[in-house]
Structure formats: structure tokens, C-alpha cells
Amino acid sequence: MNLNILVLPGDGIGTEVTREAVRVLQRVSEKYNHTLRLTDGLLGGIAIHKTGTPFPDETAKLAADADATLLGAVGLPEFDNAPPAQRPERGLLGIRKVLGVYANLRPVRTYKALIDSSPLKNERIEGTDMIIVRELTGGIYYGTPRGVEGSGDTERGTNTMTYTRAEIARIGRMAFHLARKRRKKVSSVDKSNVLETSQLWRKVMVEVSAEFPDVELEHVLVDNCAMQLVLNPTRFDVVVTENMFGDILSDEGAVLAGSIGMLPSASIGEQKPSGAWVGLYEPVHGSAPDIAGQNKANPLGAIGSVAAMLEYSFGLMEEATAVNNAIESVLNAGQVTADLKPKGTPLTTEQVGAAICAAI
Amino acid sequence: MNLNILVLPGDGIGTEVTREAVRVLQRVSEKYNHTLRLTDGLLGGIAIHKTGTPFPDETAKLAADADATLLGAVGLPEFDNAPPAQRPERGLLGIRKVLGVYANLRPVRTYKALIDSSPLKNERIEGTDMIIVRELTGGIYYGTPRGVEGSGDTERGTNTMTYTRAEIARIGRMAFHLARKRRKKVSSVDKSNVLETSQLWRKVMVEVSAEFPDVELEHVLVDNCAMQLVLNPTRFDVVVTENMFGDILSDEGAVLAGSIGMLPSASIGEQKPSGAWVGLYEPVHGSAPDIAGQNKANPLGAIGSVAAMLEYSFGLMEEATAVNNAIESVLNAGQVTADLKPKGTPLTTEQVGAAICAAI
Ligand SMILES: CC(C)[C@H](C(=O)O)[C@@H](O)C(=O)O
Numbered sequence A, B: 001m002n003l004n005i006l007v008l009p010g011d012g013i014g015t016e017v018t019r020e021a022v023r024v025l026q027r028v029s030e031k032y033n034h035t036l037r038l039t040d041g042l043l044g045g046i047a048i049h050k051t052g053t054p055f056p057d058e059t060a061k062l063a064a065d066a067d068a069t070l071l072g073a074v075g076l077p078e079f080d081n082a083p084p085a086q087r088p089e090r091g092l093l094g095i096r097k098v099l100g101v102y103a104n105l106r107p108v109r110t111y112k113a114l115i116d117s118s119p120l121k122n123e124r125i126e127g128t129d130m131i132i133v134r135e136l137t138g139g140i141y142y143g144t145p146r147g148v149e150g151s152g153d154t155e156r157g158t159n160t161m162t163y164t165r166a167e168i169a170r171i172g173r174m175a176f177h178l179a180r181k182r183r184k185k186v187s188s189v190d191k192s193n194v195l196e197t198s199q200l201w202r203k204v205m206v207e208v209s210a211e212f213p214d215v216e217l218e219h220v221l222v223d224n225c226a227m228q229l230v231l232n233p234t235r236f237d238v239v240v241t242e243n244m245f246g247d248i249l250s251d252e253g254a255v256l257a258g259s260i261g262m263l264p265s266a267s268i269g270e271q272k273p274s275g276a277w278v279g280l281y282e283p284v285h286g287s288a289p290d291i292a293g294q295n296k297a298n299p300l301g302a303i304g305s306v307a308a309m310l311e312y313s314f315g316l317m318e319e320a321t322a323v324n325n326a327i328e329s330v331l332n333a334g335q336v337t338a339d340l341k342p343k344g345t346p347l348t349t350e351q352v353g354a355a356i357c358a359a360i
């Protein structure tokens, strides 16, 4: 198969972890006889430095041409006080929107080797295996009117949370399709006791569920969900929610598993003429400028994102499983970076990448 | 002192836990020679049943006349599919707005007797002592335009998150004042890398912090905060945030401590001519219709809310401490309801109330 992939290393540790992820892609392509075509591009802080904007037109073009995009991380502390429109993060929001990757999938699962690193008591976290499906191209992230107006005591900031039935139905179907291949349960999260947007959300989820009579649907209020994730994470299979709630809940979910450095994320859109599904793949962790350039960042989140790309964009299940098994085996062998619990000296970013390639 | 208090038992277990909280108020008034004047009113589902509306005008009048209001819980499953405007919860939103209780204070602290019940590993939760200050009368809960319009694929739900400088400064000052009496650290939570509302929030927090040079201010993004609460709860002293984020984070925080049945909340407004501060006090837990009427709900959240009322509305620190000490002593003695870890047979709601009164 032709794997036509755009690589956007981005900022901070993004460069280092992406390098290892690319090595893994190369190893998989060799072993399974795929033709890998890699292109490099700019996004985030590095794009601001080199072109003056976090999401250059050139990157938008490259992304549109590629089957799938592998992203490192964006964000640099020097932009902390810049307005939203001039921040590295705006590059991320821009590429999500341009690619139309409306579904962000964030698996939360436990690895035996990491149970003791979970902040939760072992008996609470053991057996957790859920996927959080976050709507990614709508809601308060993109709604208008937005901005800050006026001055003095009445200076006012405004953002708009808004969803159409079509947007809700689309992400709902994605969640139900995923649940069908799993434990057949969808937990839809909203705040329908307060927000009208959530009332529409709930109504449409009920409508969509009629197309999936084999899948159970439950509704959970967002505040209750924030509690249940900690109290009882094993109760969830597929969790589906809007953009802002998903941002918060998926990060809460991310830390339960033991190390955020481990976690991949996949953002999926529509199918392309090439047959591949548009996708943007990135580790859940950020750019971690404090440890950038030290060859000690954990690349497993980026490498797991390669597995997700093989699965979701290309339907290459065997290859995806090979990568995931390699991750599990280096974890069990304790061949990991310092943020996990290495057996002996912690490995460098590069060494973990090499260990994964060797295990594939 | 005259304690002029409105009691709104509300729905479900609200009635039962409020009854015990009132007994504790009576015990404190006797012991410390205060004149207690209690009035009863309707709010929530019971108000819909008796008057057709969740927040009758009569209740608004009673609340305005009282120094402080003690609330049980609102919410009944039979209204689950009603639109927001016709739900018991609307009563709660209504009374918050009418009283102008803009600051919701939610302490999260650990009790030695409950450490093993925390979902977190003991070493993570031990020593946690924070207070989450949630803005309660603004933001997306109240913003307009709001509603659902259109039909078919373009049917659209909209809500508006909006804050003025004055609203942000007011809640900011509350947080800094509280921090001054504690460990002198304010963590302001926002999503300023995406939302303009949050940019204004952050700017105003920085301005307010200039009035409190002895208190440290840090900014935490809401998604990161959702992680840090679980990973590292002891790092927080005072957390301040807007209404929706506060709803989610304070419930996440609530479960860390071991039992949500334990936790009080205080919603505070301005000072009244009587000298008392307007306040609405309620346990964090909901109306729990599944166990209502069984005399087994944990009344300690409601009783803790009485302590909060004595402290915040009336400045009666000695009395508040007496109630809090009584809570700690029944916990240590294992004289608790079934949701905690009783020594021997679980106590009933009434028996816990009696044990607290005896301990005061
Ligand atoms: C960096 C930021 C804009 C982004 C978001 O809020 O979507 C991040 O938190 C994420 O979850 O991918």
C-alpha cells in the first residue's frame, strides 16, 4: 500500500518523539512491504518563527495532499501571553479544521507494567479500557461571536458554544460504530440540565442510537462524568462528548492510566479518494519545553499514534497490532524512559525507538 | 446573635439530611445562646409539584428576608426529559441569581478516617487541603443568546459564555482574601490558549493580584488542572475558576477526598444591613432519589454546610469549629452511615445527627 504521510514535528519534544515515530513507520513499511512517502512541514511555534504564522498555507496544502498527518506537539512558553490568534496552538486548531478531523479518539487503557504508577488505587484502575471520543471541530472552540470588547468594569469577554444536529449526529455515529467493535456501550456526556446545546446533543444521540439497536446508550452529566472517571473508570467503554468537555475529560482520563507520555490520540475525518481516511495523529502530551532537546522524552505516545494511524487511516490492523505489541513488550521489559519505571538505567528517547523497531 | 435562616429541604434525600442539619443548628444555638429563627420554603421538584414552578416568588421573598439559606438538594428523575427552564435545577439557578451568591466555595480536604476510601493512592491524597472557588452567577450558565433553533440537519443549539471585568475581579478578590488566611497561593484556572473570555479572565486575575502582593498567583489551563487534581492534589491551596469549569473541577475534586456524602458547599454574596453575609449552603451531593426516604443518607455534608454557614454568613468561628470537630470525632469513632466505613452496624441518618449533637 502507498502510505503518503505528512510529518509535522512541531515544538519542544515534538521533534524528538516524532523522529522515533517515523523510524517505527519505516520499520513497519519495510517489514510489511508498504511504500512510504514522507513529507515534512511546519506547524506551531516553529512555524511562527520561520514564516510568521502558526499554520502556513504551505502546510495546509501539504496536509490536504497527504493521506495522514503525524504531529509531534505544539506550544512554546515565549508565546504564553500572546492572544489566541497568534499562538502556536492556533496552528493546531487550524489544521484540525482544514482537515475536517471532527473526531478525536483517545484510548485510556491500563498496562500491567504501569498499574503501580497510576494515581488511582490499583483495584480501581485495573481493567480500565475505554475510548473517549471528543468532537473536535465545533463547539466553543470555533463558535462566533467571540472576542473581548469595551473597557473598564464593563469590558466583556464572550465565546459561543454552538452545535448543529448534523455535527452531533456525525460524531455520534462514530462513537456507536466504535462501540460496536468493543463492549457495545456508549456514554454520552452533556450538561443538559443547564445548556440548550446539550439538550440538542442528547436528543440527537437518542436519534442516532436508534440506528444501532445492538449498542446501549447512557447519558451522563459532565460533572458526574468527571467524578465517575476517577471513582469507577472500568464502567466506561466509549465516551462521547463535545469539544470543551472532551478536552477536560480526556486529559483527566489520560492521567489515570499511569503516564501521559504513553498515550496516543487520533483525530479522524472523512474517507479520501485514495481509500485512506483523513487523520491527524499525535501523542496526548504537550511540547514539554522543560525537557526538550535532552533525548529523554518518552516516545511511546508518538509511537502509539503511528499504530493508531495504521489502524484508522489505512485499515492495516496487523501492522497496528505489531506496533502495539512491541509497545507492550518494551514496557514489560522495563526498556523505558525515566518517566516510567525503568528496570535499571532509563533509556533515551532514541533507545526506546530502537527497542520498538527491534521488537517489531 | 439573631440567626434568621430559611430552610429549603428540596427533593429526595434533601429532606432527610436537612432535618439533621437543622437539629445541629438548634443544638449550637442553645449551647452558644443564639436566637434561631427558622422559616421553611419550597424549591426544586417539590416546588414544581406544589406550585407549578421550581422557584416560586414566595421562596424568592423568603430568601431575600433571611440572613442565610440552608438547602438540601434538588432534582427528581421524573423531570429528566423536561427542558432546562422547567426543571428542578432551574430553581437552584434562580435562587443563586436572586441572592447574588457569586462565589461557590468547595473545600476538598482529607480526613484520616477516610483515606482508605479515597480512589487515589493514599500517598497521593494525604495532606490535601484546598478550596475550590467557583464563580456561580455568570458565564455560560446564564449567558444569552441561548436556545435551540431551526430544524433538520441545521437545527442548532447555542449557549453563550460571557464575563465582564467586574464579575471576574469580584470572584478574584474573594479567592485572594481566602488565600490570605490559608497558604497564600491562588491557582486561577482558564482556557486562555483558546477562549477570549479566558484571556480577559487571566488579565483581570493578574490585575487583582497586584492588590495582594503577599499571595502567589499561578495560571493553570483547565485541561491541565483536571490532570493535576488527580496527580498532585496537595499542590493546590485556593483554586479559582469560572462557572462551567468550576462545576466540572469541583466535582472531580469532591470525589478525591473519599466520600462525596461528606462535603459541604457555601455560596456567598454581599454583606447585608444586618451584618450577616448573604449565603446559600448545601451539601455537594445530589438528591439521590434511589435511596430517598430510607433514613440512610449521610447527613455530614449538610451538617458541614451548617458549619460553613456559621463561619461565612455569621462569622461565628468558635461555633463553626465546634461543628467541624464533632464531624471529625464521629468519623474517628466510626459512627457513620453505610457509604463510609462504619465500625459495626451502619448508623441511620438520624443517628448520625444525634451523634453530632451529642459531640457538640
Ligand atoms: C493546545 C490546545 C489548543 C488543545 C485543545 O484544547 O484542543 C490541547 O489541549 C488538546 O487537547 O489537544
Ligand SMILES: CC(C)[C@H](C(=O)O)[C@@H](O)C(=O)O
Residues within 6 Å of the ligand: A193, A194, A223, B089, B092, B093, B247
Ligand atoms: C444541578 C446543577 C444545575 C448544578 C450546577 O451545575 O451548578 C450542580 O451540578 C452543582 O454543581 O451545584
